[in-house]
Amino acid sequence: MYADKPFTxxxxxxxxxxxxxxxxxxRRGYISLLQSDEGFFTSGAYAAAEEALKHLEEDQPDVILLDIQxxxxxxxxALPAIKKILPHVQIIMLTVHETEDLIFTALKNGASGYxxxxxxxxKIKDHIREVVKGGGAMSAGIAMQVMRHFQKNLNTPLTKRETEILECIAxxxxxxxxxxxxxIDLETVKSHIKNIYHKLDVNSRDEAIKVARKDRYI
Amino acid sequence: MYADKPFTxxxxxxxxxxxxxxxxxxRRGYISLLQSDEGFFTSGAYAAAEEALKHLEEDQPDVILLDIQxxxxxxxxALPAIKKILPHVQIIMLTVHETEDLIFTALKNGASGYxxxxxxxxKIKDHIREVVKGGGAMSAGIAMQVMRHFQKNLNTPLTKRETEILECIAxxxxxxxxxxxxxIDLETVKSHIKNIYHKLDVNSRDEAIKVARKDRYI
DNA sequence: AATGAATCCCCCGTAAAGGGGGATTATTTG
DNA sequence: CAAATAATCCCCCTTTACGGGGGATTCATT
Structure with missing residues (x-):
């Protein structure tokens, strides 16, 4: 019933x-550890993305472990290029640094884990199994960074109404x-926006959005 | 050196x-399982948020396990109310349903895990230890939902430049x-915006942003 | 009594927005 | 090679929005 490299x-x-x-x-360590587990098959191991891209079509991996550096x-x-060749492959990014920008760039580009x-x-093997099942994989530190991006700043100088209006502006x-x-009346909205601009020390919509997003008022 | 309830x-x-x-x-199950582990102390267990809010100040927990339903x-x-009493407490949400809205509302309101x-x-104990260390806690299914929210739609009808301009509009x-x-010239921007509006079948900035966010073109 | 919040009102001028038409280059692609 | 696409720029037009200035009122909380 089972082939060497199952398609399902x-x-x-x-x-x-x-x-x-x-x-x-x-790289050798990962290969060795994967080979000693009969639940996994290592179809390819490369030192550079350029090299990997040549062989991915042939390898047909379910999951790719991709070093970020x-x-x-x-x-x-390399993410978009890989996704172009294998649209349904799950990609788990591996990193030493939890740099915020790289995390979000990777997530936007379609990584299934970080x-x-x-x-x-x-644990890495657990995560590989999870992403194959359609789940996501995140280390605690990464998860924290991601969650912080959602959390509002409770020390906003803006009132409830002003925040509401600023969200509309955004x-x-x-x-x-x-x-x-x-x-409410157009004049009321104008008043609120004037107050928002004074509080954030800006004088345009885009600046207000920028400050509000930076300080997580919205 | 160690007190019954250490402050650090x-x-x-x-x-x-x-x-x-x-x-x-x-509830009883969690209490029992926590008590059988000397690394944890259960300072309180409540069936309702209203009741918990009365005792949290006294309990001074490091972590709260909070049922979402x-x-x-x-x-x-209850999240904001809890955070008001104990601003530095780590809160892990527990759920049966992975409802998207609830996840993001919880994250915005300051949950450390889901x-x-x-x-x-x-695993729950592992996650509790992680959030105490300042990490985040996410089940694979939740992590996937969160990651999907970042991922761009590669089947965008917009060109690279149009996407870039739409992001500026957003x-x-x-x-x-x-x-x-x-x-580039103002006229060029106008042309691009006209094309964006035609492609998205809208005729204002806010509608364009709405459609683009819904379909994850930006 | 005072403060802050939310509401509404008037003035002003400049700039922006949206829609119509078109043209010119590259580049990509069949 | 020819055709399509992308990116650039140009003109027309009208309406609306924007930002800044000055106020006022009501209501709740302090």
Whole structure:
């Protein structure tokens, strides 16, 4: 019933993994640890994204472990190219630094997970199994960074109404549309916006949005 | 050296946990499982948020396990009230349903984690330890939902330049500011915006932003 | 009594927005 | 090679929005 490289992702099926990692020691370590687990098959291991891209079509991995700090094409930049070749492959980013920008760039580009390299390999295997099942994989530190991005600043200088109006502005709504939506007069909206601008020390919509997003008032 | 309820969060210190969960069986189960681990101390367990709020000041938990589906005040709505009493407490939401709206509302309101109830308790304990250390806690399913929210739609009808300009519009920038930022003429920006509006079948900035966010073109 | 919040009103001038038409280059692609 | 697409720029037009200035009122909380 089972082939060497199963095409389906049954729970019992062997997971086909590809490794893109420039550090030879780590790369060999991953290969060795995966090979000693009969639930996994390593279809390819490459030191650079350029090299990997040539072989991915042939390898047909279910999951790719992708180092974020690669020489040449960086891991985050390789993401779209990989997705173009294998649209349904799950990609787990591996990193040493929890740099905020890289995390979000990777997520936008379609990564299914983001793990720090100090994650025990048994956990990495757990995460690989999870992403094959359609889940996500995140280290605690990464998860915290992501969650912080959602959390509002409770020490906002803005009132409830002002925050509400500023959120409308961040949605690109005109003053008259805000007025209609909140069932208040256009003049009231104007007053609120004037107060918002004074409090944030800005004098345009885009500056207000910028400050409000930076300080997480919205 | 160690008191019964240590004030610091040393790695060796006992973690003070509070449980807010209306199902008596689950609540008792959590208490029992926590008590059988010397790394944890259960300072309180309540069936409703209203009741918990009265005792939290006294309990001084490091971490609160908070059921999202509570009778009376819902878990997500209790979050701000809890944070007001104990601003530095870490709150882990527990849920059966991975409802998207609730996840993001909880994250905005300051939750440190979001776990599904089918998570093995050993894992829940791992996650509690992680959030005490300043990390985040997310089940794979939740992590996937969160990540999907970041991922762009690769099947956008918009060109690269149009997407770029639409992102500027979503930042509240005026046409002239976009022109200055991209080093192109105001007329070029106008042309692009006209094309964007035609492609998205809208005729205003706010509608364009709405459609683009819904379909994840930006 | 005072403060802050939310509401509404008037003035002003400049700039922006949206829609119509078109043209010119590259580049990509069939 | 020819055709399509993308990106650039140009003109017309009208309406509305925007930002800044000055106020006032009501209501709740302090």
């Amino acid at each position: 992702s049954d729970t019992a099926a062997i997971i086909n993994v590809c490794i893109i990692e420039d550090d030879e020691v780590i 690669l020489p040449g094409i960086k891991g985050v930049d 793990l720090t390299k100090n994650t025990p390999f048994s 949605d690109g709504k005109s003053r008259s549309k805000i007025a209609a939506q909140l069932f | 969060s040393d790695t060796a210190a006992i973690i003070n946990v509070c449980i807010i969960e209306d199902d008596e069986v689950i 509570l009778p009376g005040i819902k878990g997500v709505d 776990l599904t109830k089918n998570t093995p308790f050993s 930042d509240g920038k005026s046409r002239s500011k976009i022109a200055a930022q991209l080093f």
